[in-house]
Amino acid sequence: MNHTSEKSGGLGSLPLIASAHEAGADLVWDRFDRQQPQCGFGSLGSCCRICSMGPCRIDPFDKGAQRGVCGADIDTISARTFARMVAGGTAAHSDHGRDVTQIFLAAARGESPDYAIKDVMKLTKLALDYGIQVEGRKVNDIAVELGEKIALEFGQQEGELRFINRAPLKRQEIWRGLGVVPRGIDREVVETMHRTTMGVDQDYRSLLLQATRTSLADGWGGSMITTELQDILFGTPYPTVSRVNLGVLREDQVNIVVHGHEPLLSEMIVVASRDKQMLEYAKGKGASGINIAGICCTANEILMRHGIPIAGNMLQQELAVTTGVVEAMIVDVQCVMQSLSDVARCFHTKVITASPKANIPGTVHIEFDEHRALDSAKEIVKTAIDNFPCRSGKTHIPAESMDMVAGFSHETISYMLGGLFRASYRPLNDNIINGRIRGVAGVVGCNNPKVPLDENHLTMVKELIANDVLVLQTGCSAIACAKAGLLVPEAASKYAGKGLAEVCETVGIPPVLHMGACVDNSRLLVAATAMVKEGGLGDDISDLPVAGAAPEWMSEKAIAIGQYFVASGVFTVFGVTWPTLASEGTTDYLFKEMGNIFDGGTWAFEPDPNKAAQLMIDHIDSKRKSLGIDKARERILYDMEMRRELEGG
Ligand code: SF4
Ligand code: MSK
Numbered sequence: 056m057n058h059t060s061e062k063s064g065g066l067g068s069l070p071l072i073a074s075a076h077e078a079g080a081d082l083v084w085d086r087f088d089r090q091q092p093q094c095g096f097g098s099l100g101s102c103c104r105i106c107s108m109g110p111c112r113i114d115p116f117d118k119g120a121q122r123g124v125c126g127a128d129i130d131t132i133s134a135r136t137f138a139r140m141v142a143g144g145t146a147a148h149s150d151h152g153r154d155v156t157q158i159f160l161a162a163a164r165g166e167s168p169d170y171a172i173k174d175v176m177k178l179t180k181l182a183l184d185y186g187i188q189v190e191g192r193k194v195n196d197i198a199v200e201l202g203e204k205i206a207l208e209f210g211q212q213e214g215e216l217r218f219i220n221r222a223p224l225k226r227q228e229i230w231r232g233l234g235v236v237p238r239g240i241d242r243e244v245v246e247t248m249h250r251t252t253m254g255v256d257q258d259y260r261s262l263l264l265q266a267t268r269t270s271l272a273d274g275w276g277g278s279m280i281t282t283e284l285q286d287i288l289f290g291t292p293y294p295t296v297s298r299v300n301l302g303v304l305r306e307d308q309v310n311i312v313v314h315g316h317e318p319l320l321s322e323m324i325v326v327a328s329r330d331k332q333m334l335e336y337a338k339g340k341g342a343s344g345i346n347i348a349g350i351c352c353t354a355n356e357i358l359m360r361h362g363i364p365i366a367g368n369m370l371q372q373e374l375a376v377t378t379g380v381v382e383a384m385i386v387d388v389q390c391v392m393q394s395l396s397d398v399a400r401c402f403h404t405k406v407i408t409a410s411p412k413a414n415i416p417g418t419v420h421i422e423f424d425e426h427r428a429l430d431s432a433k434e435i436v437k438t439a440i441d442n443f444p445c446r447s448g449k450t451h452i453p454a455e456s457m458d459m460v461a462g463f464s465h466e467t468i469s470y471m472l473g474g475l476f477r478a479s480y481r482p483l484n485d486n487i488i489n490g491r492i493r494g495v496a497g498v499v500g501c502n503n504p505k506v507p508l509d510e511n512h513l514t515m516v517k518e519l520i521a522n523d524v525l526v527l528q529t530g531c532s533a534i535a536c537a538k539a540g541l542l543v544p545e546a547a548s549k550y551a552g553k554g555l556a557e558v559c560e561t562v563g564i565p566p567v568l569h570m571g572a573c574v575d576n577s578r579l580l581v582a583a584t585a586m587v588k589e590g591g592l593g594d595d596i597s598d599l600p601v602a603g604a605a606p607e608w609m610s611e612k613a614i615a616i617g618q619y620f621v622a623s624g625v626f627t628v629f630g631v632t633w634p635t636l637a638s639e640g641t642t643d644y645l646f647k648e649m650g651n652i653f654d655g656g657t658w659a660f661e662p663d664p665n666k667a668a669q670l671m672i673d674h675i676d677s678k679r680k681s682l683g684i685d686k687a688r689e690r691i692l693y694d695m696e697m698r699r700e701l702e703g704g
Contacts, residue, residue: 078448081394081397098632111127130638133641137635142247151388152280155285158288164195170288170428184217184221208240209277213239219236225595226595226623234264235622240276259641274616278574285318289322291464295358297460298459302452303456304348304366305380309382311346311383311385313357313384314354317353319428322357327435328347348363349366355533358462365534367534367538368535376398377398379403379446379449395415403442407421464570468480468483472562480589487600488687492525493679494601494672496524500604500606500607501609509538522672529575530573541565541567544560584596599678602626626655629658629660630660
């Protein structure tokens with residue numbers, strides 16, 4: 056077995072890898088192997104190439120070369136690199152949010168007739184948050200005013216982003232005291248890019264504070280706006296059953312795989328694929344139907360709202376093509392590999408780029424026009440159908456697929472626990488206080504070819520739920536756990552500790568809750584805040600027995616997410632690799648100092664997922680102790696024992 060096979064996630068992948076190689080296609084694991092050894096300076100974050108006096112690198116073993124040509128030391132170089140990662144991630148999430156805001160406005164103004172306001176209750180709530188008069192007004196008028204106010208937040212120059220005041224009061228005061236409340240989304244990204252150019256901010260602490268302000272503009276700004284407006288436009292998710300893994304592809308149907316992050320186009324692709332004329336057209340080409348499946352976060356978006364199956368997570372994008380049955384892979388933005396066009400050339404798949412922001416040589420570009428959204432989507436679906444008769448050679452759909460439940464928005468969790476008329480987090484808080492649930496962990500983020508596909512996610516999540524920690528998930532991590540059967544209610548009795556299993560079985564939920572795409576990490580912030588506001592678990596997010604992790608992260612977006620989690624008071628562990636290890640100052644600041652400055656939240660790095668889970672459990676236990684509920688946990692186990700004895704008697 057070669058390295059590619061070892062890392063690519065199990066037997067289902069092996070025939071696909073073989074057929075890819077037979078067809079002359081390279082896969083991510085092949086290219087990873089060819090990149091070895093990767094640069095040690097880059098891995099540890101000790102190189103700088105932001106001006107042409109460089110590139111410079113700080114060699115820990117060469118005492119004479121401890122400064123870049125401009126005099127920058129390792130702490131500055133490292134903090135600048137980290138801050139730029141945060142800015143990149145924030146820009147990605149927030150520019151997605153800008154596109155959603157523009158389509159939201161166009162829909163409200165009647166300029167994009169194929170979109171409509173689906174969740175009027177959420178629109179009304181949000182409008183009230185923004186101080187908008189709602190009584191006696193038409194839905195679309197409210198939406199226009201809301202959209203215009205939100206659009207201004209991207210370019211806002213002064214003041215505070217609106218959603219900052221959703222955080223617990225104590226957290227808001229910490230941010231205000233440190234001067235890290237974001238003034239406007241774009242402003243923070245631009246200022247970070249400015250402050251990290253040659254010869255500007257050269258104090259790592261100051262750079263990292265600005266990185267924090269930028270990350271907050273993501274979590275409590277761009278990402279939160281995206282989630283809220285997508286819910287209003289496409290519907291707030293509620294639990295829905297579907298299937299996951301490459302086995303969801305269909306031999307007899309036109310397979311269209313949507314991949315990327317924005318649901319704007321994929322929502323319309325779903326509608327177009329159900330259109331009678333399109334279905335007839337597909338039949339005319341010899342297919343029995345049109346099968347839509349997703350990769351990455353676009354997949355998570357349409358899964359949650361339509362139950363559309365998921366073909367796989369980030370590292371499976373090329374494998375999907377190698378099945379030989381994907382007529383079209385439609386990509387929008389983020390996490391799309393350029394190699395897709397090379398792999399597709401070895402099979403019959405057409406890779407279709409649809410965003411004006413993301414072009415890839417060798418693909419078909421059909422630009423999505425939101426003003427005639429459905430027609431654009433039909434054009435794309437028709438291109439896929441036309442490609443169905445072009446299948447040639449061997450096809451191979453792996454047998455693997457698994458049931459899953461997804462769509463646990465913050466609102467749904469609240470309804471499921473408290474009931475429709477008294478929706479609340481009270482039962483969750485009570486079960487944490489009485490010890491059935493030890494704590495809550497957010498396990499999110501990407502895949503990384505440096506570790507075997509999904510292995511870190513699964514090891515960590517299994518360890519957490521076995522220890523009665525309820526796990527909330529987004530992104531590719533959620534897809535990883537879904538493939539392993541952790542996102543079904545039956546997983547509670549199979550994998551969860553006694554206390555957690557008891558709660559899950561009573562409510563009828565899995566021990567691992569799928570809360571959406573990467574931008575939906577904002578739902579985790581809202582859920583954590585709701586736990587604080589419910590009472591009994593302290594008065595800030597940093598008091599809660601919660602922890603966060605991205606055990607296989609790879610994207611700059613993950614760093615932005617981690618930074619806003621930490622700044623919001625959450626202990627957060629990353630695996631695989633850590634980008635500031637060359638700098639003692641920057642690493643110390645992120646791993647220790649931030650805990651003091653931000654009253655609770657710190658980063659940690661632990662590549663071993665078992666040890667990382669243990670760090671999270673230790674943190675949760677320390678919070679339980681501070682809250683004085685550590686004894687309750689012992690008591691409840693005793694109570695359960697007594698009950699069993701009683702039942703036995
Ligand atoms: Fe080197 Fe300084 Fe230029 Fe960076 S900014 S490349 S450390 S000279
Ligand atoms: S898609 S950012 S690989 S989670 Fe959101 Fe997955 Fe990470 Fe992309």
